[in-house]
Amino acid sequence: MVLLKSWLTFWRLPNKMTDSQLFPFVEGRDAFGDIDAVSRLPLTLRYHNSSVEVAGLVDTGSSVNVLPFQVGIELGAVWSQNLPSLRLSGNLAPAQAKAIKVLADIGSFSAIEMVFAWSQADDVPLILGRMNFFLMFDVCFYRSQMLFEIRPTLRA
Secondary structure, X not given: OHHHHHHHHHHHOOOOOOOOEEEEOEEEEOOOOOEEEEXXXXXXXXXXXXXXXXXXXXXXXXXEOEEOHHHHHXXXXXXXXXXXXXXXXXXXXXXXXXXXXXXXXXXXXXXXXXXXXXXXXXXXXXXXXXXXXXXXXXXXXXXXXXXXXXXXXXXX
């Protein structure tokens, strides 16, 4: 009974992270095309001397960060460069992908290096996945409040 009470107390109290920033959920479409609120994180990506402002879908179900082809082109990346090839899975399996490392500016946090699977397809969203976004940031979703919170990990 004591364990149950402590579990209930834990879930009633807000789980506030320190040194974190809150971001709002935004209206978007889910996998079925229905309107829903999604966790899109605004960020600036930098590669060599180019930068682009984007919004990435914070996706705990994605194994990797995914960069749409056109965003890579806007950053000045060249597909024919000798970048390592990757194999994507799931609904992205048919698309070819290459590994690319960029700098990301997120909120007021220090810039971090992020590795993306740069897809040769444009019909994919920019995805922030477990490798390496969730290695660099702790994330807490407050869906009922239409907010999510991120905090750099010790690795960042």
